[in-house]
Amino acid sequence: MANFEAYQEYQRIEDFEEDSPPGEEDLLVHVPEGLKDSWHHIKNLDNFFTRIYHFHQKNGFACMMLSEFFELIQFLFVVTFTTFLFNCVEYDILFANRAVNHTGPGQNPLDRNKVTLPDALLPSQQCTENIQENSWIIFLLIMAAIFWIYRLVKVFCNILSYWEIRQFYIKALKIRMDELCNFTWQEVQDRLISLQREQQMCIHKKELTELDIYHRILRFKNYMVAMVNKSLLPVHLQLPLLGDIVFLTQGLKYNFELILFWGPGSLFQNKWNLHPKYKRAGNRLELAQQLSRVILLMGLANLLLCPFILVWQVLYAFFSYTEVIRREPGSLGARRWSLYGRLYLRHFNELNHELHGRLGRGYKPTSKYMNSFTAPLMSVLAKNVAFFSGSVLAVLIALTVYDEDVLTVQHILTAITVLGVVITVTRSFIPDEHMVWCPEQLLQCVLAHIHYMPDHWRGQANKGETRDEVAQLFQYKAVFILEELLSPIVTPFVLIFLLRNKSLEIIDFFRNFTVEVVGVGDICSFAQMDIRRHGNPMWMSEGRTEASVYQQAENGKTELSLMHFTIKNPRWQPPQDASMFISHLKEKVQQDAQGGPSTRLLLSEAPLCGSLLLSNESGSGPDNLLASVLAHPVLTASGLPGRDRGFLPPSTAASAAASVLASLSASQLHPQPGRSHSLNPLPSSLYPDSPLYGSDRTVMDSMSNSDARFRSSTMLSEFSSAEMSLHAIYMHEVHQQSSAPQRTSGQGQHPVPMRELHTNPGAPHSHSLHSVAAGLAGPTTLGGWKEEEEEEEEDQKEEEAIVSGSAPRPEGRSSC
Numbered sequence: 001m002a003n004f005e006a007y008q009e010y011q012r013i014e015d016f017e018e019d020s021p022p023g024e025e026d027l028l029v030h031v032p033e034g035l036k037d038s039w040h041h042i043k044n045l046d047n048f049f050t051r052i053y054h055f056h057q058k059n060g061f062a063c064m065m066l067s068e069f070f071e072l073i074q075f076l077f078v079v080t081f082t083t084f085l086f087n088c089v090e091y092d093i094l095f096a097n098r099a100v101n102h103t104g105p106g107q108n109p110l111d112r113n114k115v116t117l118p119d120a121l122l123p124s125q126q127c128t129e130n131i132q133e134n135s136w137i138i139f140l141l142i143m144a145a146i147f148w149i150y151r152l153v154k155v156f157c158n159i160l161s162y163w164e165i166r167q168f169y170i171k172a173l174k175i176r177m178d179e180l181c182n183f184t185w186q187e188v189q190d191r192l193i194s195l196q197r198e199q200q201m202c203i204h205k206k207e208l209t210e211l212d213i214y215h216r217i218l219r220f221k222n223y224m225v226a227m228v229n230k231s232l233l234p235v236h237l238q239l240p241l242l243g244d245i246v247f248l249t250q251g252l253k254y255n256f257e258l259i260l261f262w263g264p265g266s267l268f269q270n271k272w273n274l275h276p277k278y279k280r281a282g283n284r285l286e287l288a289q290q291l292s293r294v295i296l297l298m299g300l301a302n303l304l305l306c307p308f309i310l311v312w313q314v315l316y317a318f319f320s321y322t323e324v325i326r327r328e329p330g331s332l333g334a335r336r337w338s339l340y341g342r343l344y345l346r347h348f349n350e351l352n353h354e355l356h357g358r359l360g361r362g363y364k365p366t367s368k369y370m371n372s373f374t375a376p377l378m379s380v381l382a383k384n385v386a387f388f389s390g391s392v393l394a395v396l397i398a399l400t401v402y403d404e405d406v407l408t409v410q411h412i413l414t415a416i417t418v419l420g421v422v423i424t425v426t427r428s429f430i431p432d433e434h435m436v437w438c439p440e441q442l443l444q445c446v447l448a449h450i451h452y453m454p455d456h457w458r459g460q461a462n463k464g465e466t467r468d469e470v471a472q473l474f475q476y477k478a479v480f481i482l483e484e485l486l487s488p489i490v491t492p493f494v495l496i497f498l499l500r501n502k503s504l505e506i507i508d509f510f511r512n513f514t515v516e517v518v519g520v521g522d523i524c525s526f527a528q529m530d531i532r533r534h535g536n537p538m539w540m541s542e543g544r545t546e547a548s549v550y551q552q553a554e555n556g557k558t559e560l561s562l563m564h565f566t567i568k569n570p571r572w573q574p575p576q577d578a579s580m581f582i583s584h585l586k587e588k589v590q591q592d593a594q595g596g597p598s599t600r601l602l603l604s605e606a607p608l609c610g611s612l613l614l615s616n617e618s619g620s621g622p623d624n625l626l627a628s629v630l631a632h633p634v635l636t637a638s639g640l641p642g643r644d645r646g647f648l649p650p651s652t653a654a655s656a657a658a659s660v661l662a663s664l665s666a667s668q669l670h671p672q673p674g675r676s677h678s679l680n681p682l683p684s685s686l687y688p689d690s691p692l693y694g695s696d697r698t699v700m701d702s703m704s705n706s707d708a709r710f711r712s713s714t715m716l717s718e719f720s721s722a723e724m725s726l727h728a729i730y731m732h733e734v735h736q737q738s739s740a741p742q743r744t745s746g747q748g749q750h751p752v753p754m755r756e757l758h759t760n761p762g763a764p765h766s767h768s769l770h771s772v773a774a775g776l777a778g779p780t781t782l783g784g785w786k787e788e789e790e791e792e793e794e795d796q797k798e799e800e801a802i803v804s805g806s807a808p809r810p811e812g813r814s815s816c
Helices: 004-008 045-057 061-087 124-133 135-172 177-182 185-198 210-217 219-229 250-262 284-327 329-333 339-344 352-361 363-371 376-402 404-408 412-427 439-450 464-473 477-512 554-568 576-595 599-604 606-613 621-637 653-669 696-704 713-739 769-777 788-804
Strands: 236-239 243-246 335-337 474-476 514-517 521-524
Touching: 045 061, 045 135, 045 185, 045 210, 061 124, 061 135, 061 284, 124 135, 135 177, 135 284, 185 210, 210 219, 210 554, 219 250, 219 339, 219 521, 219 554, 250 284, 250 477, 284 329, 284 477, 329 412, 329 477, 335 363, 335 477, 339 352, 339 464, 352 363, 352 439, 352 713, 363 439, 363 464, 363 474, 376 404, 376 412, 404 412, 439 464, 439 621, 439 713, 464 474, 474 477, 477 514, 554 576, 554 713, 576 653, 576 713, 621 653, 621 713, 653 713
Parallel strands: none
Antiparallel strands: 236 243, 335 474, 514 521
């Protein structure tokens, strides 16, 4: 993608207009008298839908305005307090470097050495004189005042704008403010789609779809995701000694968006249309030169403003993190998803709350994977440094307990604080003595949530190189803070020396990967999730895609995004090519499920498997089910006996997931009367204390009586996320089989079965993991289970074998 030759093979992709019936460009809409309002024929639907989404996610008008008000106060406080500290404090007196004369009427001679806080503060007149004499301070204050006034005007405009959105929620969507928190975004979105039929907010289409709304909210975000996916943005830096590092900060991302989307000289002439000149190939070189000049000017502007931005970054970081670091020094060792990771792992058409929820579910397994790597040398050094520091700290604490006057000794508090930080930092290098080394299983659990994993990670989970690449997506908080502090310095050089060199590639990218959708405008063609135009034959798109290697999304982004959007929006009707792809996945799931374990067995193993991967933490039904699918191969490969049968034959996590997803499909083929066809939540019998672990009849009874109990949006969201996790695992395994067919032989020979996963990705959009209950309770067959009498005989033989000591037992090892 980074090569110029690659862009020479790009071709203009024709417009995709299947979302709109033909002939609606000149549609005249009749609006009934009772429905006339300012929400008819909204000119800027991008801004309108985005404000509706933010209004919902930020919990309404009061919370949003209060938050913006305090942002103004925070900025004013930082500027005022910093000016006060630099000009109105006499530090020689504060640090007791100069004696203070306290002799006077009413003063106790014994208190003459005690310095009070007012002694270190200058009089207001002298403080004002210090500020007036410093022209540099005056200039900074003027710049800060201009920025604050600009922010004030923006807040005032937001108040007017979001008051209109508040009225829209109340009058048009019929959602009161005190009930807003009880509505999910999908419910708000359904009301928007219904309202379009009454009030033509968009006059170019009679009906809006879920994809139309996502396109308008995520128009520019989808472009950013696509450019990261095609390695177009210069976020990988080669530095001496450090090697390849990823550098993407809020400031750098802001400059990318400013240059490309909405700043002066950007490629878009308004919020929804790419400028026509960028759609023609004839003047691509001239346009590339113009874009290069815009990038150069923006880089020079960043270089000019670098001192001011750097000062603000340092001050804001100091006021934000100093108290947290003093109270919890270990917080710097905590991890967070990097900004690059959020773009790399983001699906096309994935809203912020969907991304945050998915990455939040993947936080614990990713932390466990990163913490499973230990450096023996660093561990030995850390233990000894912690011992010596702890010894000194213990003595200092004991002395302060014996006599509090010890605290008045110079730097004693500093020494206690520094020793506490050193101990906390060194302990982070000491591994947990109870930790079990199973990187392949942990990385597979990570994949289940983040959905994307490079091919070369497969089978290399125990390598330091793999851990370093995961660290680029999942960085230390200390690294995040350091990058943000360095951002004002690094950003100008990235723009001037790296982004400018990609000007022609950027022009070609926007020309070749922009399509116009009637009623929506210009969008990134990747966001259409069109298998035919952007599918990858190595990701189950063979025979259904016409894309060249340069038009294919990397890492199965098109296919995984399609499955994710379909699951999150079960009422959305995908185009024909997408429907064919989903049907093909369903067929392959059914085939791979034939040799997999039954769903009932997986559910019965949920408590044990959950304890293996969830560290004995109480997980929800979806968590337990996913854990059982991932850990089932470990149990079978290690020789553990099954709960309801003898020793289980080795199997893979792929076949286990296929069994679950096949049950989903079966539940749709045999829907239960009186139940929703698309929203059948998984029953409470997934929980360890459920009667599921009894007889089959008990299972069915518990399922039929528990639907109403779990028919909540939260549970449905959890189960749909678990379903997508199974799809991601399955699709990655199928991809591995397509790229390396030789790996499919001997699936049951390895005790680490993560390389042989066949998880079900392709259950059609109408079915979801919440429907497993209906599948189990329906007239479907769960697999080759024996009759109850035969099972009882097997249980007796198993118990006799264990008592006699002839049964193999897992050895006590520290690795999986």
